[in-house]
Amino acid sequence: xxxxxxxxxxxxxxxxxxxxxxxxxxxxxxxxxxxxxxxxxxxxxxxxxxxxxxxxxxxxxxxxxxxxxxxxxxxxxxxxxxxxxxxxxxxxxxxxxxxxxxxxxxxxxxxxxxxxxxxxxxxxxxxxxxxxxxxxxxxxxxxxxxxxxxxxxxxxxxxxxxxxxxxxxxxxxxxxxxxxxxxxxxxxxxxxxxxxxxxxxxxxxxxxxxxxxxxxxxxxxxxxxxxxxxxxxxxxxxxxxxxxxxxxxxxxxxxxxxxxxxxxxxxxxxxxxxxxxxxxxxxxxxxxxxxxxxxxxxxxxxxxxxxxxxxxxxxxxxxxxxxxxxxxxxxxxxxxxxxxxxxxxxxxxxxxxxxxxxxxxxxxxxxxxxxxxxxxxxxxxxxxxxxxxxxxxxxxxxxxxxxxxxxxxxxxxxxxxxxxxxxxxxxxxxxxxxxxxxxxxxxxxxxxxxxxxxxxxxxxxxxxxxxxxxxxxxxxxxxxxxxxx
Numbered sequence: 001x002x003x004x005x006x007x008x009x010x011x012x013x014x015x016x017x018x019x020x021x022x023x024x025x026x027x028x029x030x031x032x033x034x035x036x037x038x039x040x041x042x043x044x045x046x047x048x049x050x051x052x053x054x055x056x057x058x059x060x061x062x063x064x065x066x067x068x069x070x071x072x073x074x075x076x077x078x079x080x081x082x083x084x085x086x087x088x089x090x091x092x093x094x095x096x097x098x099x100x101x102x103x104x105x106x107x108x109x110x111x112x113x114x115x116x117x118x119x120x121x122x123x124x125x126x127x128x129x130x131x132x133x134x135x136x137x138x139x140x141x142x143x144x145x146x147x148x149x150x151x152x153x154x155x156x157x158x159x160x161x162x163x164x165x166x167x168x169x170x171x172x173x174x175x176x177x178x179x180x181x182x183x184x185x186x187x188x189x190x191x192x193x194x195x196x197x198x199x200x201x202x203x204x205x206x207x208x209x210x211x212x213x214x215x216x217x218x219x220x221x222x223x224x225x226x227x228x229x230x231x232x233x234x235x236x237x238x239x240x241x242x243x244x245x246x247x248x249x250x251x252x253x254x255x256x257x258x259x260x261x262x263x264x265x266x267x268x269x270x271x272x273x274x275x276x277x278x279x280x281x282x283x284x285x286x287x288x289x290x291x292x293x294x295x296x297x298x299x300x301x302x303x304x305x306x307x308x309x310x311x312x313x314x315x316x317x318x319x320x321x322x323x324x325x326x327x328x329x330x331x332x333x334x335x336x337x338x339x340x341x342x343x344x345x346x347x348x349x350x351x352x353x354x355x356x357x358x359x360x361x362x363x364x365x366x367x368x369x370x371x372x373x374x375x376x377x378x379x380x381x382x383x384x385x386x387x388x389x390x391x392x393x394x395x396x397x398x399x400x401x402x403x404x405x406x407x408x409x410x411x412x413x414x415x416x417x418x419x420x421x422x423x424x425x426x427x428x429x430x431x432x433x434x435x436x437x438x439x440x441x442x443x444x445x446x447x448x449x450x451x452x453x454x455x456x457x458x459x460x461x462x463x464x465x466x467x468x469x470x471x472x473x474x475x476x477x478x479x480x481x482x483x484x485x
Contacts, residue, residue, distance in 0.1 A: 023141045026200060027150065030134040033192040035157045036185065037100050037127040041069065042165030042301065043181055050178050057113050067228065068117050072124035073419050074223040078273045079216065080132040081412030086209045088202040092133050097196060100126030101189040108182035132411035139399050139407045140203050145342060147396050152338020155391040160331035166305060170320035212265055215272035218258040226251030227420060230427040274409035277402055283410060285475045286398035287417050289350065292469040293390050294418050295425030296357055296462055300383060303429050307455040308376065311369055311448050322377060326384035333385065337392045345478040346393040353389025354473040356382055358466035365460035369452040400479035433458040
């Protein structure tokens with residue numbers, strides 16, 4: 001019997017010169033599972049009108065299906081850095097996929113909105129654990145010289161799953177009842193859970209880390225309030241129980257307290273989320289760029305379907321299928337980008353990527369009521385190719401720049417930034433669009449032309465922010481454990 005079979009763990013990564021078969025099986029299982037749970041995150045957007053009609057609820061009530069999911073993610077992800085160090089890999093995976101599967105079953109059988117929201121909360125608890133688990137495992141198993149290629153596969157999960165979620169949702173809703181969005185996903189979740197139970201081995205050595213009980217409520221209140229405030233910006237104020245600035249202010253204050261406590265506890269090894277990761281410049285710059293990229297991605301995912309349906313008069317399924325080529329292209333290019341990263345480094349990829357993201361956003365800022373569909377698709381493809389050039393180098397440079405004992409915390413920081421940045425991107429783009437629609441409608445424009453004007457305003461704002469993305473790209477470096485840029 002091998003050491004792996006006897007102890008259920010892999011040998012230390014320092015003794016592994018290349019990823020063996022067992023390691024590849026672990027990574028593949030985590031990749032498939034992560035793709036499934038991330039895809040579920042954005043599958044509800046297109047389905048909301050159908051759910052509102054079937055369940056007899058208002059738009060403000062239905063939005064809680066997305067808001068509750070985002071809130072749960074924002075609360076759980078900061079805690080995963082501690083969990084990944086305190087618990088074994090197999091335990092974290094089984095907990096994550098178990099929660100996701102239970103939540104999916106609750107959603108599929110939900111008789112009303114309350115139960116459906118509860119199911120989404122349980123799903124989100126599992127989803128929040130999966131991506132930090134995947135990234136930490138890859139950094140532990142894969143040698144530095146091969147990380148770009150493997151992170152390319154992770155980029156498929158990070159970027160393509162949310163990009164094609166609305167398309168898949170549209171196809172399902174065109175053929176079946178909305179419950180099938182969950183019934184079709186449930187067997188995949190249960191299969192991954194069973195495979196993990198039978199085949200997954202531990203790739204870490206759990207350590208007895210003290211838990212700072214004060215940090216948990218600080219993280220929950222701070223990040224939860226911030227994401228909630230962002231998610232309510234742009235909604236009619238009569239539809240929200242509080243003004244958006246109130247949870248935003250509360251979140252900012254509590255997060256500042258949380259950050260102060262983590263910086264104090266970090267040197268003692270007691271931090272819930274070790275923020276010493278930001279002391280590494282490559283990590284800090286990469287995380288900032290990742291935040292801008294996620295703002296662009298999620299803002300586009302919301303605005304472009306609204307424009308295509310309201311202004312161009314496309315059906316939901318037609319709009320979803322039109323956006324599929326860009327998402328698939330980004331996925332197909334991810335492994336190639338990973339191999340290029342291993343050869344030429346980060347900066348030669350992220351600068352062209354940032355330029356293309358900026359170009360895509362500025363071109364979308366020129367959309368109007370008479371724009372041809374092919375023009376919209378070209379803009380979308382340019383933006384998605386740019387994002388495809390960004391995600392893999394940024395993930396790999398960020399985590400590869402950290403010492404091994406901070407991998408888990410770095411993964412949790414990346415996940416938290418993605419979630420908050422995604423919510424911020426949606427809030428920014430939607431609020432700018434809503435304000436512009438209100439202004440132009442008051443000037444006498446009809447809904448079609450007002451929405452076109454609002455879309456332009458949202459994307460032009462994104463284009464302005466993308467200039468910061470370009471500037472930050474010049475400061476990205478490949479970590480010193482690989483050949484220099």
